[in-house]
Amino acid sequence: MSENREQWGSKFGFIMAAAGSAVGLGNIWRFPYITGKYGGGAFVLVYLAVVVIIGMSVMLAEFSIGRNAKLDAVGSFRKLGGGVWPIVGWMGFICAFVILSYYAVIAGWAFAYIFKSFGGLMAAAEAGKAADAFVGFIANPVQAVAYHILVMVIVVGIVCKGISGGIEKSCKVLMPALFAIILILIVRSVTLPGAGAGLEFYLKPDFSKLTGEAILAAVGQGFFSLSLAMGIMVTYGSYISKDEYLPGSVRYVVCLDTLVAFLSGLVIFPAAAAFGIEAGAGAGLTFITLPAVFAKMPMGSLFSCAFFMLLFIAALTSAISLFEVTVAYGIDQLKMNRMKASLVLGVLIALLGIPSALSQGAVPINIAGKSFLDAADFITNNVIMPLGAIFICIFVGWFWTDGAKAEITDNGKLVFPMYTIWLWICRIVAPVALALIFVNGLKW
Ligand code: PHE
Numbered sequence: 191m192s193e194n195r196e197q198w199g200s201k202f203g204f205i206m207a208a209a210g211s212a213v214g215l216g217n218i219w220r221f222p223y224i225t226g227k228y229g230g231g232a233f234v235l236v237y238l239a240v241v242v243i244i245g246m247s248v249m250l251a252e253f254s255i256g257r258n259a260k261l262d263a264v265g266s267f268r269k270l271g272g273g274v275w276p277i278v279g280w281m282g283f284i285c286a287f288v289i290l291s292y293y294a295v296i297a298g299w300a301f302a303y304i305f306k307s308f309g310g311l312m313a314a315a316e317a318g319k320a321a322d323a324f325v326g327f328i329a330n331p332v333q334a335v336a337y338h339i340l341v342m343v344i345v346v347g348i349v350c351k352g353i354s355g356g357i358e359k360s361c362k363v364l365m366p367a368l369f370a371i372i373l374i375l376i377v378r379s380v381t382l383p384g385a386g387a388g389l390e391f392y393l394k395p396d397f398s399k400l401t402g403e404a405i406l407a408a409v410g411q412g413f414f415s416l417s418l419a420m421g422i423m424v425t426y427g428s429y430i431s432k433d434e435y436l437p438g439s440v441r442y443v444v445c446l447d448t449l450v451a452f453l454s455g456l457v458i459f460p461a462a463a464a465f466g467i468e469a470g471a472g473a474g475l476t477f478i479t480l481p482a483v484f485a486k487m488p489m490g491s492l493f494s495c496a497f498f499m500l501l502f503i504a505a506l507t508s509a510i511s512l513f514e515v516t517v518a519y520g521i522d523q524l525k526m527n528r529m530k531a532s533l534v535l536g537v538l539i540a541l542l543g544i545p546s547a548l549s550q551g552a553v554p555i556n557i558a559g560k561s562f563l564d565a566a567d568f569i570t571n572n573v574i575m576p577l578g579a580i581f582i583c584i585f586v587g588w589f590w591t592d593g594a595k596a597e598i599t600d601n602g603k604l605v606f607p608m609y610t611i612w613l614w615i616c617r618i619v620a621p622v623a624l625a626l627i628f629v630n631g632l633k634w
Contacts, residue, residue, distance in 0.1 A: 256427025282421025
């Protein structure tokens with residue numbers, strides 16, 4: 191079947207799709223915050239080292255597995271490793287399936303806020319009621335579920351059109367749009383009076399805050415942000431043509447992801463500082479703090495709308511990649527056609543997302559004290575993801591070593607000068623770093 195396998199139409203399109211996967215909520219609502227918290231410019235340097243050393247290595251490993259096997263994540267590990275290795279592919283599949291179920295819920299909130307920016311949101315925020323507006327919105331069962339389903343419909347609608355005709359085509363438009371919006375927002379933010387204090391908090395290096403915890407935070411953020419160990423880069427890799435130089439593609443994707451993360455901080459901190467509002471992290475920052483900031487700006491509705499479009503695009507292109515992991519499984523393993531796989535898996539994931547959507551205030555759906563959404567997030571990101579990543583490194587580092595080398599160098603035709611360094615990162619450095627974040631992240 192591999193002769194008929196779909197492929198990316200162009201290198202640019204593939205890079206946009208992979209960068210679209212990497213650039214997501216993590217870049218916009220988490221990177222700026224942890225950077226501010228762990229020492230500004232000093233943390234940025236550590237983060238850069240982590241993504242260059244570990245992130246690039248694991249992404250390269252994933253691309254090479256996928257391109258060689260030309261199958262979905264489960265099939266790739268079955269074909270190249272056999273034995274128990276398909277379990278690693280399964281871990282990716284489960285992560286993608288579960289993460290998408292709640293990621294679509296959050297993407298739905300962003301989608302709703304694009305329009306709410308012109309409704310009562312700015313007035314509520316101006317009256318100091320941004321938190322009430324948000325809590326009321328996500329606790330409304332009909333809205334929470336409706337927006338979640340709407341996002342799933344959009345995702346299914348794009349992915350069912352295929353790799354080049356659906357995913358690539360949409361990402362080629364969405365990603366440049368994302369860059370344009372972020373640049374507009376930066377210009378607005380840094381030209382506000384009083385913006386300098388925010389820039390200083392964000393970027394002034396403070397090496398005393400660079401603790402062991404900060405370094406672990408950098409590793410965890412790097413993995414999440416690059417969409418590693420979820421089967422995504424294996425799956426996307428399976429559509430790359432043989433004449434692509436993989437380390438080159440990896441460089442582009444990692445640079446773009448890191449750039450957007452860095453730029454998001456230039457939007458958030460100067461604006462928050464200009465209005466004397468403290469910037470936190472996560473949903474609170476994006477859906478409560480920022481509306482309060484926009485409400486104080488001239489033409490705040492417009493900038494609020496632009497920001498939530500940015501957030502929605504970032505989340506949508508990541509959701510697409512999560513969905514493709516599951517659809518590729520349906521096509522390659524269950525022998526469905528793309529349309530059927532998209533519909534069946536789309537419905538299943540949408541259903542699983544409903545308890546997450548409802549768990550945010552509408553109905554108390556808890557697992558051992560965490561909301562359903564938070565529990566799903568914990569199990570995938572703190573448990574399955576680091577374990578899967580360790581096994582991927584061990585797989586290419588110790589088991590499928592010659593295969594990986596042949597794949598990356600196109601059987602020796604291309605030079606990959608960093609090969610030995612890459613190999614030892616996969617063998618030792620990355621598994622150790624991942625084991626540390628795994629153990630550290632096991633606090634429920
Ligand atoms: N990389 C995305 C982000 O930074 C999140 C993501 C993780 C997307 C895993 C897909 C899979 O938000």
